[in-house]
Amino acid sequence: MTELNKVVIVGLGLIGGSLAAGLRAAGVCKKIIGVARREETCSQAMSMGIVDQATTDLASIAGELGKGDIIFISVPTLTVGGIVRAIKNSVNGDVIVTDGASVKGSVRKDVKDIYGYFPPNFVLGHPIAGSEQSGVEASNPDLYIGHRVILTPVEENAPAAVAAVRSMWEWVGAEVLEMDVDDHDNVLAATSHLPHVIAFSLVDTLAHDSQNENIFRYAAGGFRDFTRIASSDAIMWRDIMLANKDSVIDAIDLFASNLSRLRAFIDQENATEITGVFTRAKFARDRFTKMLEHRAYSKSMQNSEEKNVVYTVAPGGSVKGKIRVPGDKSISHRSIMLGSLAEGVTHIEGFLEGEDALATLQAFRDMGVVIEGPNKGKVTVHGVGLNGLQAPTGPLYVGNSGTSMRLLSGILAGQTFSSELTGDISLSKRPMNRVANPLREMGAVIDTAEEGRPPMKIHGASKLKAIEYDMPMASAQVKSCLLLAGLYADGASSVTEPAPTRDHTERMLRGFGYSVQREGNKVTVASGGKLTATDIDIPADISSATFFMVAAAICPGSDITLTHVGVNPTRIGVINILTLMGANVELENKREVGGEPVADIRVQYAPLKGIQIPEEQVPLAIDEFPAILIAAACADGKTVLTGAEELRVKETDRIQAMADGLTSLGIDCETKPDGIVVNGGKMTGGSVESFHDHRIAMSFTIAALRASGEIRVNNCANVATSFPNFVELAKKVGISLEVNCS
Known part of the structure; x- marks a missing residue:
């Protein structure tokens, strides 16, 4: 990390003051200058020792600034424009400027409108940190340690400017990530702005419930924790909602639609669908917790390398000794797949709770299947039938699981909706044409990256025709993929293997009541049947x-x-x-x-x-x-x-x-x-x-x-x-x- 020359912090509230305090504690700045609206704030910052100089007039210190110095704008989103205008009128263009506003599209527009172009040294950013306290007196030198700062560089940015801003945040202990501006605003609308909307609205609703004056008196801790964010600065959040209006409205509409569906399930006493909503939410929340511990909010924000274990x-x-190893991974994958496509409820024991099998489980949850568990190897799958899967709202991420990707591609090729299969860095290097090409012969429309590598984009509504496929290389995954696609094809599909491979798919299809024919090395399934739920005890792998x-x-x-x-x-x-x-x-x-x-x-x-x-x-x-x-x-x-x-x-x-x-x-x-x-x-x-x-x-x-x-x-x-x-x-x-x- 490069040491810093002068850093000017415009806005000495919690965010700006904590950055000043953190840089002071790190001892990496030759000079820290604070800019605030009130003299009292300037005096307090000086007395706290978090700045070397403080002023209410940015122009008064503009002449001190030169190449490599950094200005950090830490004011509410809708007031950033006024600071940007002052900087344009008084500050040398060699100075690097960055900000901490939570809506980046709004700031990008202000900067372009004021300058007439986007300056290469203006780096948009957003620290994801905060506290219930506010004001310069709440400044905390440790606020950013272990927290994320999102930079949203634009095409015009100079790499050196981005690197300097990154270095500044790393000096105060932050994990610095990068995102596209629009992606940032959409993600934050869903993960930050919408929760504030819900909290403010819920408290406002209950506060005016004249029928129950004891609501707040007897509210449990969960209500207190959830509504804590309704104590945030009302004016600041008003400005954020207006600045990010389109993304916030989209998030509200989606939430309102899902809330309405849940209301209908409760009204209808539809226990299965209620279980589905709550189960998906629980495991999504658990997954989110893991993401906070190990990686960023979205794939585009992930660090390129995990820690070396x-x-x-x-x-x-x-x-x-005598031990029992976990359940068979191949059978665990297939139990979820066929249980989801079956009619009725499938009970599974011995399910392998490893990342690969869980990736398959999550993919079917993302396609609307209600799955309870896993809990100590026990899973309950509420099957939706061969044609009951729903379009996922985004790509199906299967981590490192080649089995998930290859077998799922066969199922997805027969769906009426389009889908995308993605994986981690390792899986993204593995070839998928061994399944993609024969699926294309069946009529599927599939796009892959260079050399047939993931992601796999499978276009829906393709009418599949039966295939007689001679596998050039023995592979249970390829065989299984084509047999699963054959469930949706017009006619009987056959796969001939050059040497015997594991036959879990054929055995399990029969276990679910689906006819499978074998003649020598040739396996055949015909479409038109159905899978009937059954109970599965998965042996050790x-x-x-x-x-x-x-x-x-x-x-x-x-x-x-x-x-x-x-x-x-x-x-x-x-x-x-x-x-x-x-x-x-x-x-x-x-x-x-x-x-x-x-x-x-x-x-x-x-x-x-x-x-x-x-x-x-x-x-x-x-x-x-x-x-x-x-x-x-x-x-x-x-x-x-x-x-x-x-x-x-x-x-x-x-x-x-x-x-x-x-x-x-x-x-x-x-x-x-x-x-x-x-x-x-x-x-x-x-x-x-x-x-x-x-x-x-x-x-x-x-x-x-x-x-x-x-x-x-x-x-x-x-x-x-x-x-x-x-x-x-x-x-x-x-x-x-x-x-x-x-």
Whole structure:
């Protein structure tokens, strides 16, 4: 951050005075000058020591200002224009000017009207901070620490001016973000201005309720907290409403419409719809709380990088015990999707409460489905039928979940409304043409970014026709996408896979009463049927169990049992491969739950040997290969993996990521276009990069059991996407793991 020369603060109320106090405390300004309307305010600011000089006449100090100095305008929105006019008439154009008004469109218009153009050194801004107190006496040097300041640069702005204003706010501890002017005013209308409208109106309404004089006397704490903002400066908020009139009216109209709908639901005693409103609100509020903790108000405001979550794992040890890993992620996704499209109420147990599956759940909530939970793995889905989804009000954000995006695209292709699927930085780099192109062959109109990457914009009202699709590469996600689209297509759609892939979609469609035909590697569904709600008990995820299976297989003295694990024949490639390598794996207590085979898996240590992995096993273990490659590194001899091109287009290029990490730990590897050769050996300690891929992160965590030194795994935050309690279970069975953020 660059140190500052002179800063002039016009308006020494809470906002301006706190900036002065914060800059004074930071000791980064050669001179702080205050400008106020009243002499008393100037005198008080001087006596408090927050300014070096104070005046009621901006023009009187204009001659002192030059290049690099900053003027901060901290006055009510509708009075900014008068200050801007005074600055134009008296201040050198090299001086940087910024403001703190809460409506940026109004200030932008004032500046253009007064100057006749937009000066490059005028940077619009808005500090999101405040207090119930006001006036210079409320100045607080810590007011901005940990709070956000939104800058709304315009095209004409000089980058150096924006950087200087950013630096000023960072010196007082603020998190500085950037937004478009119009986006800012729309967002603030909804998140700040509308709540003030509601609070002022509610208190005004109840204050004049002559029928109940005890309303305020016996009001609970929630009423007090909600209406606190009605104690704000009435004149200031009047001006904000007028300055941001159009956006505020739009927000009021939307709220009034939704309030009217809720009134109708209550009048009709429609318990399901009331539950839907309250449930959506609860989880939206919970999500908002997380956003406040980790990221900004909207995607356009997010920082480009999250904090680096680091796993530090001590070498050696063994794993022992009996644990149950979270529910199967693939089945969790599909239970929400098909439950939402079914007629009736579906009860789910064992739902995986990880970020990926929750992204799918939220997408269907955003399309009008009433979903209760999750609560300790229990979810209730009030299905709307195949044609009952509603148009979302904005893009459907699925975070890091490729499964959500690919499978949802098949469902959305058959809807009458248009939609957009977006994801996080990692997902936005992953190819989607593998589903987009065959969907286009079915008649869907889909736009993607360059090279078929997200976002995916799916145009509604496209009449889908049936398809007979030969998949060039085995992929359960592509197969499932096309089968789901086939529910809406005209006729019977078939998908032929070059090798068997997980069949959860077919099994679950049958469980919901929908006919699915299979002939060899060809799967067919016809449109015209319906899904009937059912109850689902989701088994533990074999992909999550894999990390502990491999941990026990590589580490002498280990003996672990993983309970209630799904052992679908299309998912047990990892068991087959580890067995071929010599692992001691037993399936106990075999049974069937909800159409899915389940067992307890016991793994005891046994020496492993390198093998040529059979290509027919590759699709059955595609997600488990990062962990399997750790087993290969600990085996005696060479392990060869081929036919695994799909690993290069997962959350990251998993072949290269594993090769890089293993090489850094002293293991000899050779990558191929479709696989990798791993020569077993002795692993050293070291630092490895997960590339924000949860499976890479967890795989190198268990590698430390056989390493000679500590392993540090970088960028592990995404482990929460598939395995939220991984760290807890790892420690429970004996892995010495510490988590830090940097």
